[in-house]
Amino acid sequence: MLPELGQFALVLALLLAALQAFYGIAGPAMGRERWMAAVIPAVAGQAVMVATAVACLVASFVGNDFSVSYVAENSNSALPLFYRVAALWGAHEGSLLLWIFLLAAWTVAVAIGATRLPPRFAARVLGVLGVVSFGFLLFTLATSNPFLRLDPPAPDGRDLNPILQDPGLAVHPPILYTGYVGFAVAFAFACAAMLEGRLDQQWARWTRPWTTVAWSFLTCGIALGSFWAYYELGWGGFWFWDPVENASFMPWLVGTALVHSLAVTDKRGLFKSWTLLLAILAFSLSMLGTFLVRSGVLVSVHSFAADPRRGIFILAFLIVMIGGALVLYAWRAPALKSTAGFELGARESFLLFNNVLLVIAAGTVFAGTLAPLISDALGLGTLSVGPPYFNPTFMISMLPLLALLSVGIHASWKRGRLTDSQRALFFTLVAAAVVGAGLAFGWYARGRLLTFVGATLGVWIILSSLVDPIDRWRRGLSLSRAVLGMTVAHLGIALAVIALTTVQSFTVERDVALAPGATASVAGYEFRFEGVQSVEGPNYDAIGGTFMVTRHGEAVAVLRPQKRQYWVQHQVTSETAITMHHGNNLLIALGEDLKAGGRWSVRIQVRPLVSLVWFAAFIMALGGALAASDRRYRAAAGALAPARTASAAEGAR
């Protein structure tokens, strides 16, 4: 009964989404007040229906209803309850349902926030969100229905993929998706502005907090995914430039550009059409990410099972959505002219460089991610693009971006003189170079030029970011949350740069064969292999190894990596053992029994500061949250500013 109820709820949600889209877009266009008044009830009804569908699927999982095909394929009666709930988004169909659920949640949040917006504009925003929701609901019902029944029911489920049986599954996908889907809000605001044919600074003030919150979630989601891959997949490493990772990283890069471009539109009323374009692009890349991951067109280490029909549907949907938005853009953007100018060297120009460099970075990642697909389609051979391409090309745009960051935050709006802050910039750069040289050639001693450059840039951003806040604090001036948030986010970037530089320069990885009692020395640590014993888990058998880790004869930790075999799928997974010591991250993964006197192959990795990479991402997200909570956004949600707007992103292209 429950699965049918869930499916019925989804169908109702689809109808309500259609109503929401129609009334939201046609209402303001035809000037029908009563149509516009119907939008909010449609939003609420749709949210209730989607929540009902989710609840039905969760109940099927919890109740081990193996007559539901999706449950039978992704759960098992021996699976712990916790994973039976999280298994909801363990594969394609449920992930889509999660996406729709989060979109409904965002839409409700927007509807609540929209009570302070002009009704016509609010209706349009919700209408565009309705279009997005309609598309995804249709996709789910047409190609990926999670409520399909099996006849006869399966006696037991095929179990959740063992790799996903980890607490990471409970947090990473929902948070990442919240970020992805959040860009739909920025997209809807952009489309609504174009439908209105009006875009002013007030618009940017409405859009900014939503975009920043979505960006913060995406940042967290990517970091969580990276951390999960690091300890779960057992290869070590936290970023592989895998298509699925790139799919989340491209919207992040463009989203970062959007956050900065919105700042200019808000403060100076510039970059208008550019901001619109970025909002369209960020959400398009979010949807493309879904397309890439879900359709299975790209070979990835964690891609879902391939189904070309789904790919074609998403592709068609992408074309309609992106194409529609771009047509709207081509039609309306030229009307949005701006009159203000700025000098070369003003803050606007630095933010412009920021945008250009971030978009270039996203472009190089895009090219590298899609090249295998294009080459294959054109019959030019199957090729793969890996870190040797991504690392240098990404650095080409990132190094200037980081160098300009320090200068840019000291530049003033409109005027291009840096005289007041030249001294501060100079001194912080010198200090950063000294610290950078110390880190690169003193502390770790084996540094290369890039280590020095990376460390210096990171330290420079920290020091120069702190100049203004410290100055204001000493003069007893208050610091707005927006400025504080910006500073915190920039400190996060700086920490990430320092951490990435250190990890890339000083990681030691070794695969060794160890007999019980033997010791391997890696990066100054001794790893003594004590042997293996068998361990039994709730739904798996495991072999656990014990390693005593010492440094200069002092005990550091006891590490117990496992090799698990799950009962249902008989799949073997490696559970790595990880410990922290003085900023170094020590990772051990068991390889296999070499069948020679109890010897095992063992992977040992020592990564300095790798934890700081993830921590830095959370600092960035925290900065975003702080900035989004600034009082001016709440105060700003009043009436529309005087209406003669229309401006073009002068100099923005």
Add this chain to the structure above:
Amino acid sequence: MTPRRRRLVLVLGIVAGVSIAGALALSAFRQNVTFFFDPTEVAAGRVPAGERFRLGGMVTKGSLTREPGSLEVHFMVTDFSHDVPVSYTGVLPDLFREGAGVVAHGRLRTDGTFVADEVLAKHDEKYMPPEVARSLKRRHGESRTEGAPPASGS
């Protein structure tokens, strides 16, 4: 400078920056792309000498041998028409097993052995019954595309 010229300078600067980035990316791309070949193509001598590439296929059943007590392993990769011997030193991935799909990165030695520096076995999300896996395996062998799903982890 007039606003117009200033804008021109800005635009030219950005165009120059984008072109430089594009050129560098293209050259990085040319140098760092690794092509995929299957055993039949390797046997036909289609691989340029000394080039790093990816070899993909199935691990031939019963071909895995290990140097006693060391990390050096040897196995054959097959597409059911031709076989290529592979040698690798290191820890094999969890999903590596005989009869399952594998992709190895490395170079061809003059004696025809593929020396791998990285071995990948795909993580598959779905359980597949053995007969489905077998048919996929057959397809994989025939279609010679890497995109065909390999045998699942079962």
